[in-house]
Amino acid sequence: MKKIAYIGCLGLIGIITTELGVIGILPQVATHYQISIDKAGVLLSAFALVIALTGPFMTLFSSGFDRKKIMMLSIAVFLFTGVVSSLAPPFWLLMLVRLLPAFLQPVYISTAIAAALVQADKKKEHQLMGIVLGGIAIAMVTTVPFATYVASMFNWQAAFVVQAMVSALALLAIFKGMPAMPVREKKSYGTQLKILKNPVFLLSAVMNFLMVAAWFSTYSYFADYLGKVKGMDTQMISYMLFLFGITGVFANWLSGKMLSVSIPGTTAFFLAGTVLVPFMLEYSGGNNWNTILVIAIWGFLYAPSFLNASAYLISAAPHALEFANSLSTSFGNLGVSVGTMVSGWVIADMGVKQSPWVGLCFGLLALLMIAWRTILERKKEGYTACMD
Template identity: 25%
Template sequence: MPLAVYVLGLAIFAQGTSELMLAGLLPEMAADLGVSIPHTGLLISAFAGGMLVGAPVLAVVTLRWPRRTALLTFLAIFAAAHVAGALTPNYAVLLATRIVGAFVYAGFWAVAVVTAVGLAGPTARGRAIGIVAGGLTVATVVGLPAGTVVGQHLGWRAAFWAVAVLSALAAVGVITTIPGGRPHPQRTPRLGAEFRALANPQVWLLYATTALATTALIVSFSYLAPMLTETTGLTPGWVPAVLALYGIGAFTGITIGSRTADAHPVRTLQAGVGGLVAVSTLLALATDVPALAVPAILLLGAFGFATNPTLNSRAFALAPEAPTLAAAMNVSAFNVGITAGPWLGGLAIDAGFDYPAIAWIGAALGVATLGLVALSAAADIRVRATA
């Protein structure tokens, strides 16, 4: 596997730390900014909303750019947005910086996945995507708890400064490992051809599956910190450790999932989503029992992330003539779920429900996702029968 693929994974770690760390900082940020926890949770949704729009827009805008130029541009803007977020005392301005940062982070994701697949080749597609996406799981293991600790002891703004520095270091790695120059003329993507390739109904079924599976995971993940302190009864000092367990589970899940994504995509999805339903149900029933809730959170990360390589690599398999837009639209699908999860959880809390209700929402969404996976499996059978 080329070194550049691992560098892209490290860059995703730097940016993914920002995406994830707010889940561990909601109480501190709410107190400092003078807003409620559900309103602070909207900063997570705003980030996802920026990614939702940014992926396809920037994929089109930078379609013919040298990939190294695009990646460096995105990293520079991302770092600047976090400097601005660390300096502002205003909730609305912070919300805007989250959207801007997420917008370019989505562009980075889309270009990074295509770059990694191109460097690794089609036979190692799932593995390459697993390494890049693995940067996000490392962020859950290291970045999320570290950001929580930094935020609790030095203030949440210090965590934003740390992300800006990490992004700058990632840019150095991109400069030194990603080839420069424009794509070869015969390999230059053509926008019209990419749009035509997206007409496949199975591609849109994949996007719906991605969005729903992500919502099923994120609705619980977004409120883990207040759930652990208010319902499970843990002290705030234990929150980073439990979030680290979630990250270990995520890393384990994505590692296993990347090995089975290419050979057994549907079975991987069935096992991952089915496990997510079971674990969400356990979490809903045992939120107030630490001995059960803490292991459930570890398994939540494992099953939730086991599907990630398959959901990403299937976009290339179903739309091989549209690698850039297929990847970008799938990034948007992921962020439909990341946007919807905190929003649905916030609605439940505002309606007077307690935190176990959020896990029940995740379980119900997981069951719906299994229905989409079944439809996808049936579509695969029909395609093979007519081939």
């Protein structure tokens, strides 16, 4: 199933390039449309909000269809978005076409993971999931910084051309490389919805939301922060995005290994970065070398957040894999949306320098959720032992 996992990974690279590729060009978009940076940030937060609100329903609806066809349809919509966005349409139309693929993003991710795991050995599930979700880290080391670099060389529209090209390649790979994958046994909606009554699952979902909100409070304004606080130009920022992604690729691989040992421990380890990074950014001052070191550490701790969030949530609902995956994506994107919006409000009032501290607040709350779930599970184990 590794071949399917790698194809799923390529598709996810296209998706993440479309979703996060705007981060490096937000200042240019804001200038072009003569709007503030927090309003330009809505291109990211609104995309994430659509995913958060519709993801579980779209995944439930599509759960009975052939997985190959669902993945192809999803990527085709992302391709359409990249093409239209590259034409620099009016801002309302740019926003509209940005929202269209958001409806299918969680469907693609949950379907790609389910396709990769359909015949997998139980011991290799986290490894295969790591390959698919590794597309996030790979996009951040390749296509996201490359799109920013191309935009610095030409214009911001060129970033969307890059996004469209990656989506076209992914669509071709799915069409040529994947067999038809009809769903042989569709689980009832009731069976999947049962997990929403599980308090451990609900705590895990809240942790997922808070963790992603913590990271995106700062990462959404990565380019603006480095430009205004650290004095870097657009080209240097593209290099920093590249560095951020390089350390992230290694971290994603390491996290996949660590999750096999301890899911909560691995999640807490990387989540601790939301508390450490704000202090490191603050005390790195204006020294470029210090800032480069901090960005490398930041990328390392940030990159596995989506893999850890999925593994953490699925571990609370192993019998509803696709629905749990879609909820992980939805709660994660709700975190992207809320983290971006809350940080945008703080930036509008106090300046972009304060955005890392917004992330620290969300991060502390996420760590609290991990501790709470651990206490609940230990109490449950103790009760079960007493009954035996």
